[in-house]
Every structure is written in C-alpha cells, then in structure tokens.
Amino acid sequence: MRFRRTMIMLLLLCAPGCSFFSRSQSRFYSLDRIAPASVTAARGLPVAIEGVELPPGLDRREVVLRQADHQLQIRSAEQWSASLQPLVLHTLAFDLAARLPEGMVILPGAAKPLAPTRSIDVVLEELAAGPGNTVVLDGRWVLRENNRADVTHHERITIEVTSLDSANIATGMSQAVAALADRMAAELGR
Numbered sequence: 001m002r003f004r005r006t007m008i009m010l011l012l013l014c015a016p017g018c019s020f021f022s023r024s025q026s027r028f029y030s031l032d033r034i035a036p037a038s039v040t041a042a043r044g045l046p047v048a049i050e051g052v053e054l055p056p057g058l059d060r061r062e063v064v065l066r067q068a069d070h071q072l073q074i075r076s077a078e079q080w081s082a083s084l085q086p087l088v089l090h091t092l093a094f095d096l097a098a099r100l101p102e103g104m105v106i107l108p109g110a111a112k113p114l115a116p117t118r119s120i121d122v123v124l125e126e127l128a129a130g131p132g133n134t135v136v137l138d139g140r141w142v143l144r145e146n147n148r149a150d151v152t153h154h155e156r157i158t159i160e161v162t163s164l165d166s167a168n169i170a171t172g173m174s175q176a177v178a179a180l181a182d183r184m185a186a187e188l189g190r
Contacts, residue, residue, distance in 0.1 A: 029063065029170040030081045031091040034178035036099040040189040045145065047118040047188060048106035049096065052089040054124050059085045063166045066130035073130075078166040088127065088177060095181035100188065118145045120184065127173065135159045135172030137180060143187070155183055 057072060058064050061080055065073040080087055090108055097105035106112055124139035137157040144150050157179045161172040 024077050026076075027078050027166065028081050029078065029166055031087045031170065031177060032174040033091055033094050033098065034174055036095075036178075036182065036185070039101060040099055040185040042100045042104050042185065042189045044188070045116055045118045046104055046106050046113065047096075047100075047120055047143075048112065049089060049093045049108070050119045050121050052085055052092065052122040052124065054085050054088065054127060058128055059083055063169060064128060065164055065169070066128045068131050075166060084127075088124075088173075091174065091177050092122070092181055095178050096184055099181055099185035104188075116146055118143060120144070122180075127176070129161065129164055129169040129172060133161050133164060135161060135169060135176050137173075137176035141180075141184065153183070153187060155180055157183075 060074075061083055063075040063078045063080065065075065067073055093105060093108050097107060106117060120141055120143055122139060122141045124137060126136050126138040129135045135158070137155070137159075140152055140154050142150050142152045157176045159172040159175045159179070161168040
C-alpha cells in the first residue's frame with residue numbers, strides 16, 4: 001500500500017513537468033547593423049543617442065506582428081535576444097557611428113567627454129511589421145545642443161519584406177533602423 005501511494009505521488013509530481021518536453025524551442029533574433037553606402041562629412045560637436053522610446057506593447061522580448069482591427073500577434077516562441085528597446089538603441093548608435101567620421105558618435109556605455117556634446121532623443125510612434133508585408137518606423141528625433149534651440153525631425157520609413165516570418169521582420173527592422181541612421185547622418189552633416 002505504501003509503495004502504491006509513493007508511486008501515485010511521484011506520478012502526480014512528474015505529470016506537470018511532462019508539458020516541458022512538448023513545448024517548441026524558442027528562436028531568437030537580433031537586429032543587424034547595416035554598412036552605409038558612404039561616410040557623411042559631418043562637422044560640429046560629438047553626438048550621443050541619449051535614449052530610444054518605443055511604443056507601449058512593442059518593447060518586449062517576443063516578436064510582435066500588427067494585425068487588422070488594432071490587434072497584435074505576439075510570437076512567444078520567436079523572441080528578440082533582449083528587449084527590443086536596447087537592441088534598437090545599440091543598433092542605431094552603431095549604424096550612426098558607421099555613417100559619420102570616427103569619434104563623432106559617443107556610443108552607449110562610453111564615457112562622455114568633458115567638452116560640450118550634442119544629444120539625440122528618439123521617440124518612435126511605430127516600429128512594427130504588418131498587417132501587410134511591410135515594416136514601418138515612424139517617429140521623431142530631437143537634436144539638442146547647449147545654447148541652441150532643439151531641432152525636431154519627423155521620419156516615416158517603410159520597408160517592404162517578402163513575408164512576415166520573424167527572420168524577415170528582423171531584417172526589415174534592421175533596414176529601417178539603418179535608414180533612420182542615414183537620415184540622421186545627413187542632417188548632422190549639414
């Protein structure tokens with residue numbers, strides 16, 4: 001009788017763990033830096049991207065797809081390698097640094113010089129794929145410099161993708177972030 005009770009207890013304890021084996025493996029994606037066509041000749045003070053703000057609901061580990069009727073599809077088995085916000089911040093900073101002369105961009109985590117610098121704040125209203133085969137980046141970036149008025153820029157970038165699988169979404173988002181870096185570099189080069 002005791003053996004039977006022990007076996008039943010073991011089965012009850014192991015049963016919930018069985019669902020672990022039936023789960024599909026997660027796939028992880030990252031944003032890639034995209035090399036520029038050329039380096040922009042920029043003048044002025046070095047610049048740092050101080051922050052990137054993403055729309056609520058999209059700054060998460062899971063890949064998100066916009067659907068019709070204001071719905072989101074959250075792909076829990078397909079995830080970013082980190083929350084989307086730090087991925088966008090680092091990718092944008094390194095893409096911008098590749099487009100400007102060396103030393104013009106203060107990269108995330110680097111010590112800021114004692115000399116005056118400029119800063120950029122980015123607020124994205126949209127950075128998502130779907131419902132069509134597109135990735136849309138829509139938002140504003142503000143260039144700040146001491147003793148000058150802030151300069152705000154609005155950018156809308158649409159990237160066509162062949163399908164809405166997560167790998168194509170990652171590629172499309174990488175291209176959209178690179179296009180934003182292109183536009184920032186062009187403005188900083190003026």
